[in-house]
Amino acid sequence: RRGGAVLISSKYYNQSSEEKKFNELKKSIGGATMHLHQSESGHATPHFDRAMEIVAGDIQKRKADDPIPSEKYVDLLDQLGNIALTLERYNEAAQLYQATIDGLALNNIPRNSRKITELFLKMGQIYAIVADYTQAELSFLHVIEVTTAELRKPGPPNRDVVHLNGLAFEGLGKVYVSMGQTENALHMYRYSIEFARSSLGPDDAHIPVLLS
Numbered sequence: 001r002r003g004g005a006v007l008i009s010s011k012y013y014n015q016s017s018e019e020k021k022f023n024e025l026k027k028s029i030g031g032a033t034m035h036l037h038q039s040e041s042g043h044a045t046p047h048f049d050r051a052m053e054i055v056a057g058d059i060q061k062r063k064a065d066d067p068i069p070s071e072k073y074v075d076l077l078d079q080l081g082n083i084a085l086t087l088e089r090y091n092e093a094a095q096l097y098q099a100t101i102d103g104l105a106l107n108n109i110p111r112n113s114r115k116i117t118e119l120f121l122k123m124g125q126i127y128a129i130v131a132d133y134t135q136a137e138l139s140f141l142h143v144i145e146v147t148t149a150e151l152r153k154p155g156p157p158n159r160d161v162v163h164l165n166g167l168a169f170e171g172l173g174k175v176y177v178s179m180g181q182t183e184n185a186l187h188m189y190r191y192s193i194e195f196a197r198s199s200l201g202p203d204d205a206h207i208p209v210l211l212s
Helices: 002-037 041-055 071-086 090-106 114-129 133-151 159-178 182-200 206-211
Strands: none
Touching: 002 041, 002 071, 041 071, 041 090, 071 090, 071 114, 090 114, 114 133, 114 159, 133 159, 159 182
């Protein structure tokens, strides 16, 4: 019985430890977010750094035999990535977004889901900022592939998907310009305009924006 009691006690201890970790992470994110809303990035940074300490052991988890993080915990990683992006901590933001993608995948969220597609767009934008053009290209191409496939389905186009598609084409075009591949950039811009016209119609209000 004593052995059984120890096992039960240990089980509850582990559960409360995970809950304590989640609540501490949530508190740190809340503190950073509050200061960012008040344009106090200097005061937000200690909260962000503490949050990074909390998640340090979870960022590299990608194997199915690791304890699978809950979706609510993965959502906090995404929120922390947004904070990192606001603080211009780009390498950490990319790590956190990748950890979010991996965590969603472990929770059986497909890679062509809207959530993961939006994360790939953000990662493409970050990689472009830090001049990692190979990773930026791959990220934008993933978004273009997923959104183009969705927009080719029968029925009226989803405006959110159209927006994601346009941002990915724009981002990829800028990446090619930065890489000195102007022909590829022109091809991307032309294809984006043609695809928008075929998906939305030639008189849609989005077309002049693309042409500019």
